[in-house]
């Protein structure tokens with residue numbers, strides 16, 4: 001019996017030893033693969049691997065995509081996982097590169113006469129510099145049948161029209177805003193002037209029934225020309241809308257006030273100049289004279305009459321200032 005007991009004990013001991021060895025081998029394999037560290041570290045390793053398996057492509061993508069088109073053995077995994085992130089940069093890139101086309105649109109500025117003209121304006125420099133000092137006012141009338149050399153149906157002479165287009169181009173270039181004008185507010189025939197003056201006369205008579213005809217005439221003549229005395233007959237000026245004092249509050253007027261002389265235009269009837277020009281302040285009425293004259297008129301703060309030397313009036317000078325063709329000076 002003892003032998004049997006001993007044998008059984010021995011068999012049990014052997015069996016337990018075999019189990020221990022077996023489990024040792026299993027854990028031993030794992031620990032050898034990841035070094036001699038403990039299991040908590042092992043768990044960390046695996047979790048890190050899981051994390052890096054997801055995060056790696058994000059960091060790897062920008063490097064691998066642009067660098068190498070065809071990759072090494074490990075790349076197929078990276079590329080396949082990182083394809084979505086790789087398409088993201090192109091989506092965000094356009095906003096970064098969008099300003100580039102805009103700056104590319106900025107054309108070469110042409111500096112002329114100390115002013116920087118955009119290309120849309122610079123192409124009209126020839127016209128901007130053309131001088132036209134035709135003087136029409138209360139002392140210098142235009143014959144009833146006078147017809148200026150208007151450019152097409154613009155209501156303006158060619159140099160004035162293209163100088164105006166240059167201003168429009170420059171304003172659009174600087175502000176992005178578009179300006180236009182009404183051709184009917186440029187050239188006005190004698191007949192048109194006649195009807196306009198008659199209309200204003202009727203309106204003033206209704207307002208001032210006690211005024212004499214002469215008083216009405218003088219009143220209207222502070223803002224409307226007697227037929228034959230209108231600068232609008234020359235095709236060298238125009239009115240912008242609204243034709244009222246409120247125009248002075250517009251951005252366009254403010255821009256004109258600073259820049260128009262670079263394009264040969266002047267504010268023809270300025271504030272407190274009625275004694276010289278004969279008319280009240282008209283912020284909407286702009287006249288083309290050419291850049292040189294406009295620059296001097298603007299910088300000296302004078303009127304066209306003063307620039308031409310006809311004000312103050314003195315005998316013998318008025319006819320010299322009138323630059324209409326002799327045939328029209330009957």
Ligand SMILES: [Zn+2]
Pocket residue numbers: 232237238239284285286
């Ligand atoms: Zn006008």
